Amino acid sequence: MKLEIKNVTKTFKEKIAVNNFSMELQSGECVGLIGPNGAGKSTLIKVISDIIDPQAGEVLLNGKKISKMKREIGYLPQYPNFFHWMTAKETLTFMGKLSGLQKEELTNSIPEILTKVGLRGEENSKVGTFSGGMKQRLGIAQALLHKPSLIVMDEPVSALDPIGRREVLNLIEEIKKDTTILLSTHILGDAEEICERFVIIKNGTKIEDTTITELLNRNSKNKLNVEITAKDQKWIDVVKKLPYVKEIEVIGHKVQIKVENIEKNKNMLLENALEHKVDIVKFEINNDTLEEIFLKLVVKE
Template structure:
């Protein structure tokens, strides 16, 4: 499976929602499309799913136009819209027929997919009685029913309570081992938990395509923080003379040490502290958190 988005632009009434956007995805990836509300995530998701037409550019799946490959895509909207009077089983039967599956296939597939999403015991319950989390799990079931090569999810947990969020996140974590997933969200912690790669979008434009590790490393100030006890303050003079130390900042008993390379020198600094019998209360890297980095990227002018 290969998804290619090439220079896609989409506007509504003269306002650009997605601006010259390009990206690629390979089989087996779980990619988070991250951005604040109004960044263009849902528009892009709908373009990829061939729900709305793009203005310029193209979307290809396995080298073919996305309009020719809709049966290979599973789509989960932010708010799955089911008929409340249908049971879970009837809903999947109805959705499956729309996807081109025959009744015999569906009779075989539906029990398995309901088991997978934890709803087998509710197959004859009406959807109108379901909680938000249960509806979302049913939505995932309908997205997976026809065994697509790509599953696209639009804000899958943003409208759920903490219990529903946890249920759905656990399910996505499980199914990502069997399929390729692109999900949009403005909740960074969710993407951090289940996605290996981030694509950050702002005002319809891609501003980052990276992994968590790369993003954290790139925003590292190469500073190590060592909290020491009062009796070990003389060690600070030793640290200042180390050849790989660029700067030392002391705030009370907190010592901020800037080094040439965190990876190369963190163990050397720790070893030096132990050799001088320093009572270390805390030893950590002074990196921005992922949320702080994200805010800088999407808020900066």
């Protein structure tokens, strides 16, 4: 599976919601579309899902226009809208028929999908009695029912309480083993937990497309935080003489070490510590947090 978003632009009256946006998504990826409220995430998700048409550009799935490949896409809106008087089973039967699934296929698929989303035993419960987290899991069930190769989710947990959030995040973690996922969110902690790659959008424009590791390393300032025991203080003198160490700051048992290149030198420093039998309590890259990096990216003019 390959999703290609090519130079998509979408405007509403005078406002540009999505501006010349391009990206690709490969099979097996879980990608977070990250941005503040009003950045254009939901509009882009709707264009990708063929709910609205762009003014310019195109979306291709496996080289074909998305309008001809809708069977391959599962879509979860931010607020799934179900008939409260229907049961979970009736809801999935209704949604499945709209997707073109046959009755026999649905009879086999519905119990399986309800088990997968943790709603087995609730098939005859009315949706109106469900909690927010249960409705969202039912929403994921309807998005997965026709076995799509790509599932697109718009802010899947932003409206949920902490328990519902945890339930849905655990479920997404599980389904990403089998399904390619693109999800939009403004909650960075959630994206950090389940996505390997981030695409950051601001004012409808893509400003970053990177992995979390690369983003954190780029903002590491080439510093390492090392905490050692009292008996190993003498190792600090060894560190000062290493050719790739630029600066060193010692506060008690904590040592902040600036190196030439964080990627190359972190392993060299760790090997040196092990050679000298240093008892390491903590060894970490001195990163800005993801939130700090995100704020710098979306707030800067």
